[in-house]
Every structure is written in structure tokens, then in C-alpha cells.
Amino acid sequence: MIYDCLIVGAGPAGLAAALHLAWHGRKTLVLDRRSGPLFYTLSKLENVPGMPGQRGSEIMKNLRTQALEMGAEVSKTSVVKASGELGKFVLESDKGETFEGKTLLLATGVARFHPTVDGDYTQCLAYAGKCNLFYCPDCEAPETEGKDTLVIATGSSAGAIGTLKHLAEHASKLKLLMTSEDVLKDHHEAYLKENKIEMIRGEIAEFVGKKGCLEAVVLKEGQRLSHEAYFVSSPKIPRSDLAAQLGIPVRDSGHAEPKSQRGDTEIPGVWIAGDLRPMTQQVAVALGTGNIAAVHIDQFLISH
Ligand SMILES: Cc1cc2nc3c(=O)[nH]c(=O)nc-3n(C[C@H](O)[C@H](O)[C@H](O)COP(=O)(O)OP(=O)(O)OC[C@H]3O[C@@H](n4cnc5c(N)ncnc54)[C@H](O)[C@@H]3O)c2cc1C
Incomplete structure (x- = not known):
């Protein structure tokens, strides 16, 4: 099976993108090794529009449920290798499983210390x-x-x-x-x-x-x-290893470099979103950049 889009990272960026793509009928698989910072740590977020004072775990649960209800698949998988090109990207897990997608979205976030x-x-x-x-x-x-x-x-x-x-x-x-x-x-x-x-x-x-x-x-x-x-x-180190493997330029800060504000990259068919991009690290920004990447991935799939 080849997915229309493979997404690495089930934080707000990856799940917002999965929701849009699945809603538009795209076969979408989200791979995440474990839930990110929101799920584990944040008891109350005051700055997420439309979600006043909500718990991080609640936001994550709602995003995940919404993406699943639209038909996206979410798998607990640690991705260690990314390769391929437009039409056939291949992701490999730490257990040796492989996943194929026509397009790819990296929403792997940052590691915090x-x-x-x-x-x-x-x-x-x-x-x-x-x-x-x-x-x-x-x-x-x-x-x-x-x-x-x-x-x-x-x-x-x-x-x-x-x-x-x-x-x-x-x-x-x-x-x-x-x-x-x-x-x-x-x-x-x-x-x-x-x-x-x-x-x-x-x-x-x-x-x-x-x-x-x-x-x-x-x-x-x-x-x-x-x-x-x-x-x-504390230092925040972008998880840009998969982006680098695919040949996406990585800044000195460790952030993957987008080609434009849409989150597309130098590698046709690969997008980036959320904290991995060089911009402020916020849930609303992650949701927005995930959504904009997904809109353009969908439009890209229509024209290719
Ligand atoms: C303590 C703390 C407090 C914060 N407070 C706020 C706040 O009050 N308001 C606010 O707006 N934001 C806050 N943030 C920031 C917010 O959590 C992030 O901006 C947001 O989660 C970024 O979303 P993302 O989807 O880009 O990345 P993440 O949420 O980091 O999700 C990335 C996901 O990708 C997974 N992943 C990475 N690499 C791989 C791989 N190779 N294979 C499989 N899975 C992988 C990770 O496990 C993770 O689940 C806070 C963050 C922290 C840590």
C-alpha cells in the first residue's frame, strides 16, 4: 500500500495536517514514537485560540480523535530512516518495518533539555x-x-x-x-x-x-x-535528522529550512511543519503550519 502522505510526528502540527488530508480523502498515515511535550507536561495552556485554559493532554486527545474520525491512521512507530523521491518516499522504523508514501510531511518538533x-x-x-x-x-x-x-x-x-x-x-x-x-x-x-x-x-x-x-x-x-x-x-534542538537524510538544508540552529512559508522544501514532495521550522514554538503556530502544509500537499496531489 502506498499512502498519499506519510507524516512523521503526531504533535499538533502532524495531527492538524492529518485531519485536513484525511478530510479531503487522502490516504494518510501518521507515525509517532510517543506523544510529545503537550501530552506529558502541560496542565493548562492559556494561549491556544479557541481552547481557553485547556490541558495539553486534552488538546492532544481531541486532535488525535478528530484526525482518526476523518480516516487518518496513527501508528506508534519510531522512524529512523527516510529515503526516496516524489511519488515514492520510504520511511523505515527502528524495527525494520517500511512505509511508502507519495508525499512526506516532517513534523518532528524539537528536543528540549x-x-x-x-x-x-x-x-x-x-x-x-x-x-x-x-x-x-x-x-x-x-x-x-x-x-x-x-x-x-x-x-x-x-x-x-x-x-x-x-x-x-x-x-x-x-x-x-x-x-x-x-x-x-x-x-x-x-x-x-x-x-x-x-x-x-x-x-x-x-x-x-x-x-x-x-x-x-x-x-x-x-x-x-x-x-x-x-x-x-534551555536549548531546544530541532529533530532534523530525517530532513537531513532527505537532503533538506538544515540551518546552524538545527531547524530544517523551508523553501517558502507554505513549508515546502528543496526536495519536491517533502514538507515541514511545526517546531521543526525556524519560527516561534507554539501550539497555534504548529497547528497553522501543519494545516498550511496539508492544504498545499492536497493541491500538489491534485496537480501531479
Ligand atoms: C514544557 C513546555 C511548555 C510549553 N508551553 C506552551 C504553551 O503554554 N503554549 C504553547 O502554545 N506552546 C507551548 N509549548 C510548545 C508546544 O508544546 C510546541 O510548540 C508544540 O507541541 C509543537 O508541535 P509540533 O507538532 O511541531 O511538535 P511536537 O509537539 O514536539 O511533536 C513532535 C512529535 O514527533 C515525534 N517524533 C519526533 N521524531 C520522530 C521520529 N523519528 N519517529 C517518530 N516520531 C517522532 C515526537 O515524539 C513528538 O510526539 C510548550 C512546550 C513545552 C515543552
Whole structure:
């Protein structure tokens, strides 16, 4: 069986695309190794149009149900290899299964790096996106309105300063915890000084809190950092390995390069959508770019 479209990634981008394609009668298969960040972590999203204050898992359930009801297929599969060309793309799973599609949509998202305790990120998952530990300034900065906020930086100091500048519009007070060893540039030091933002360096020993709400971050040196809100500034690495295998240009940032705002690429028949594209990482953007890719895939299939 050859599908009209194979989609890798069942996040908001992949499922929005699957809904449109299946609704238009296209044989569509979505392959996902496990549900992405929304399903696992987010208890309440305030910025998704038409879905006020909804849980991440609820949004994912609704998107998946809608795509399935339209006739899309969704399979729990980890894709490790992508090859082929327009008319016959082949995806191969880690178990050696192969899937064929006339067109391909990559909606594989980004990998995020949580703060760790001795290299283990799972302690942090009890709080990530659940109550007062946030990750996405473009989505959640207003959550820090009037709050004494700790920024926990696990990556570059440039990223940390960017997050601080964003939150300075909202938070009443800011402190920076650098868990990475990245050295601050002079102008970053100057920004902290000018804005009276204290910086601490240290390794996290423990996250303390209850029912998803973080009460303090305890450092190995024993210092206890207790704030009203916490914001993680961490690297986000686009999952562009399949795009690269197909010959799609990949930016230094790791994002796959679209040929146009439609999400088409240098490789005819291959589209990209969602966080994999170089744009802000939001559910609404993922839904929109998934939808626009699907509209153009459908139109492409009509004319080819
Ligand atoms: C903690 C946190 C808080 C956030 N808060 C908000 C918020 O408040 N508001 C907001 O709008 N956005 C928020 N976001 C961002 C939002 O979750 C993302 O922008 C959105 O999920 C991106 O959708 P996507 O479909 O592009 O990718 P994802 O949702 O990441 O989905 C990609 C899927 O592809 C799968 N996949 C990847 N590679 C493969 C492969 N090789 N084989 C099979 N499957 C694969 C992954 O497992 C994943 O399920 C937050 C994100 C995080 C992590």
C-alpha cells in the first residue's frame, strides 16, 4: 500500500495536517514514537485560540480523535530512516518495518533539555508546565506577571539573557541561576548589573514542592532558592535528522529550512511543519503550519 502522505510526528502540527488530508480523502498515515511535550507536561495552556485554559493532554486527545474520525491512521512507530523521491518516499522504523508514501510531511518538533539533578531530568517533570515552572516565553511570559521569578538556565548565557529580557516585561523581580558553565559576555554582565538582577551559579540538588507546584530549588551547596515562579531557559534542538537524510538544508540552529512559508522544501514532495521550522514554538503556530502544509500537499496531489 502506498499512502498519499506519510507524516512523521503526531504533535499538533502532524495531527492538524492529518485531519485536513484525511478530510479531503487522502490516504494518510501518521507515525509517532510517543506523544510529545503537550501530552506529558502541560496542565493548562492559556494561549491556544479557541481552547481557553485547556490541558495539553486534552488538546492532544481531541486532535488525535478528530484526525482518526476523518480516516487518518496513527501508528506508534519510531522512524529512523527516510529515503526516496516524489511519488515514492520510504520511511523505515527502528524495527525494520517500511512505509511508502507519495508525499512526506516532517513534523518532528524539537528536543528540549530540562534542568537536571546529577544528570537526571525526571525530577523536574513533576513540575514542568504543571503550576509555576514555565518554559516558553512567547507562550507563558504573562504567567510571571507581578511575581518574583527565578530563571533556571541550562544552556547558553545569551539564551538566559533573552529569557530575562522577555520576563522583565512582566515579573516583579528576577534572579538568574546558571546551571551551565557558559561564560557571560561583557554586555550580558552589564545587562544584569543595570537591571539589578542577581546571578548565581550552581548545580541543582533537589526540586522541592507538592502537587506540581515548585516551592524551592535546592543547590548542591545547600542554598535554597524559593520564588513564586520559575522559568527554564534551555536549548531546544530541532529533530532534523530525517530532513537531513532527505537532503533538506538544515540551518546552524538545527531547524530544517523551508523553501517558502507554505513549508515546502528543496526536495519536491517533502514538507515541514511545526517546531521543526525556524519560527516561534507554539501550539497555534504548529497547528497553522501543519494545516498550511496539508492544504498545499492536497493541491500538489491534485496537480501531479
Ligand atoms: C514544557 C513546555 C511548555 C510549553 N508551553 C506552551 C504553551 O503554554 N503554549 C504553547 O502554545 N506552546 C507551548 N509549548 C510548545 C508546544 O508544546 C510546541 O510548540 C508544540 O507541541 C509543537 O508541535 P509540533 O507538532 O511541531 O511538535 P511536537 O509537539 O514536539 O511533536 C513532535 C512529535 O514527533 C515525534 N517524533 C519526533 N521524531 C520522530 C521520529 N523519528 N519517529 C517518530 N516520531 C517522532 C515526537 O515524539 C513528538 O510526539 C510548550 C512546550 C513545552 C515543552
